[in-house]
Amino acid sequence: MSDCPAIDPPRLGEPYLLTPGPLTTSYAVKQAMLRDWGSWDGDFRAMTAEMRERLVAMLGDGHEAFTCVPMQGSGSFSVEAMLGSFVPRDGKALVLANGAYGQRAAQALAYIGRAFDALDKGDYLPPRGPEVAARLAADPAVTHVVAIHCETSSGILNPLAEIAEAVAAAGRTLLVDAMSAFGALPLPPAEVPYAALVSSANKCIEGVPGFGFVLARREAVVAAEGNAHSLCLDVHAQWAAMEATGQWRYTPPTHAVAAFLEALRAHAAEGGVAARGARYAENRDVLVAGMRALGFETLLADRWLSPIITTFFCPADPAFSFDAFYDGMKARGFIIYPGKLTVAESFRLGHIGQVDADVMRQAVAAVEATLRALGVTDPAPPAAALAERAKLGEAA
Incomplete structure (x- = not known):
């Protein structure tokens, strides 16, 4: 501590x-934004590398199979990047919705031309493992399931472990919107099987807005090459550039990254x-x-x-x-x-x-x-x- x-x-x-x-941040996080950084400079590349390593390590048991791909923009940019990069053009997603963010995921899939179905539970109820299993058994065309860890439109904490178990038992792939939960609620991939999750700088790690990030299995990122519907929201292309050069493909939110590194250090110091x-x-x-x-x-x-x-x-x-x-x-x-x-x-x-x-x-x-x-x-x-x-x- x-x-x-x-x-x-x-x-x-x-x-x-x-x-x-966005949320209340510390003085130290605010102060970290007082310096300017060159986006191609070696010091900033080292900052990006440290951030990626720290985020992957936060996954806990099973993190060794994962990589981190930060994406410019709000958290919803990263959600759309995940959906467009990991759901192939001939795939089909089942969206588990019980609030605005499940509905937004479905809307994103519709915009990018991916087939999808939705299990909509309304405002009060979580999707449960058995009903997810039943929907998957009834529709063999579904390749991916999209789940929200914490649906902040109601505040409901969805039972992700039982959902992940049902998805894995059916041989499908789970994608997780962990936007408002990552950093405060554990999601170890060794215990909860999923291919990728997304979160944002300005949530439980207590940074400032400016970027989100995708934490995904390396094999899933490699397999995503050519899937993306967008030049800027291509997770594989962003990852390949970072692996090759240590740099973001396009102008990064340098001040937000500096603030986020300070927030990551404070997160570790807190426990x-x-x-x-x-x-x-x-x-x-x-x-x-x-x-x-x-x-x-x-x-x-x-x-x-x-x-x-x-x-x-x-x-x-x-x-x-x-x-x-x-x-x-x-x-x-x-x-x-x-x-x-x-x-x-x-x-x-x-x-x-x-x-x-x-x-x-x-x-x-x-x-x-x-x-x-x-x-x-x-x-x-x-x-x-x-x-x-x-x-x-x-x-x-």
Whole structure:
């Protein structure tokens, strides 16, 4: 563990970002962006190499078979790069969807002309291993399965181990959107078989936006040559260039890479994936307990709550307005997230980034003060929302 505290002291007026990323970063990460770097210079190539090595090592048991391919752009750029590079043009994907990011993966497949089917579980339920196995048995044309590890539109943590087992038993290939989970939730390839995962710099490793990365089996990357639909989003071409020259094919986000290296070092000093995940889980537990004590209800049953972000139903009280609630929370030092559901009014509070349990207690106090200022006396959700949750969510 580092001699430094896990998180920085109070923010000197800067609000905390209770979002799934971008998120609150440390002073050291911000300071790392004060220097300019030459994108072809040897020092920056060494930075890229160190970053790739550290990311692969974070996979844990079985990482030796993997390589890292960073990709410019937001995390969604890397998701599309993974799909377009690893699902061959004559392949077919089964997308496991229970929120906006599964739906986005399906949309990307449609745009790039790949055949796909979707198992859509709605907002409340996770895809389970047996139903994935049944869908694969019924459709031998499916070559790849696309799963979201943590679906942040609801905050649900999907049971990836049982999904991976079903996919492997059927002889198909698993691709994982681990955007909001990598770095806080373990996913060792020796225990959970998959061909590739994607994540982003500005999630659980606590860097800043600017690039994502694909962690994939080398054999899968080699086999992906010629698959890509895009010049810029070709994972194999990016990997081949980096292996040959140590350089990015096109202009890299140099400052974001420098910040990310600092964040990677802090991640290791904190204790790695296990320690980062434990801090986030404690944040969630403190936040959820405090919000429930005020009268709020979570969208999900406890068994599916992730340590990344939690969705709460909006109060039925007519005095509640999300826009006014948002403004009140911002005035009290917290940026929150609107809901992203199809069936219920909601909002989301993230618990990742440079925040700890004490910050979560401050956030709950800010919620209480904001409700008081709005004249909201009862944070309970509409009865219909609870009835829907009881019918669907508890059946998972």
